[in-house]
């Protein structure tokens with residue numbers, strides 16, 4: 317699939333006159349249309365709700381757009397819970413899917429009415445001690461082994477730190493019931509960034525069967541099943557995107573084959589998508605500021621891994637478009653680098669691109685999720701601004717760039733200690 321930026325060179329130049337590069341920009345129209353497609357794909361399920369994984373894009377303007385589209389939030393820390401609350405999300409629009417959870421975060425989650433998803437059986441005692449067991453509770457399941465679709469191994473739950481074993485989740489449900497829980501949910505996240513229409517249906521089958529068995533074994537009232545995140549996007553142009561309508565139908569089929577005959581046709585389906593909701597609708601916009609000809613050809617840009625960590629951290633591919641040269645031949649091979657004193661600070665390695673001139677504006681694609689959010693301050697580099705491209709083509713800054721004062725804020729009062 318051809319990867320086309322959602323901004324033109326003219327629009328980028330107009331924005332850069334007000335807000336200098338680098339910055340992340342988000343496409344409101346794309347975000348809304350995609351959220352509506354997801355809703356439509358699961359419209360067959362009466363209680364369906366997407367709880368957007370805040371960690372993917374923790375920016376209030378984005379969360380509020382998603383709230384307008386009927387989404388809740390999925391949080392795993394105090395700050396994410398607080399951000400959701402400040403953005404107007406209320407009980408029961410917040411899911412708390414954390415792990416290795418501090419006591420005070422359970423307390424706060426319970427206080428604001430978030431649905432608590434327990435990662436481990438030992439968390440029951442902590443929760444009971446801290447705030448008591450709420451009426452609605454969820455447990456996270458980890459079946460172990462490997463997770464495969466057809467013959468492809470998609471991920472390795474047996475090595476993942478999350479969730480409870482089969483026998484633990486049964487025991488957990490019995491304990492929680494004894495302690496007063498009334499409505500139960502099951503959650504599981506077994507593979508990440510799946511570019512396959514089969515992931516959710518396969519996961520759904522596992523969880524629907526488990527729900528049916530747990531209901532029989534423990535007699536608890538299972539009211540929702542949370543398929544969590546993991547639906548991916550095609551970062552490379554050779555991959556076809558997932559078809560959310562096909563995915564929704566695949567889950568429906570499993571639902572009708574397993575839950576409906578078990579008298580569980582009123583169970584709600586929840587999702588906690590992050591990447592699928594936002595990744596394609598964000599770009600990192602940066603300018604070429606240096607070219608260097610040594611053993612390889614380098615283009616130095618004004619963004620670095622502090623603005624987008626995925627290439628450095630996972631060797632992840634992010635497509636790059638040179639604005640204004642969309643149709644030029646890709647007859648040059650470059651490493652596109654940032655300024656960190658780390659040789660893995662490269663947005664692209666041996667990438668065929670059009671000839672790049674100094675000052676050219678580069679769009680790095682698919683940065684809308686796990687992009688800005690993973691930013692950090694290594695080498696004293698600062699996080700960029702975030703901008704929303706409105707449906708009418710205008711733009712609004714939704715987060716300012718960090719300044720050195722922000723960087724030094726935690727040193728306030730410490731300069732003269734020694």
Ligand SMILES: *Cc1c(COP(=O)(O)O)cnc(C)c1O
Nearest residue numbers: 369413544545546588589590591
């Ligand atoms: C990260 C995460 C998600 C979102 O994952 P994506 O791959 O962005 O869809 C959902 N739920 C939990 C518990 C997570 O940790």
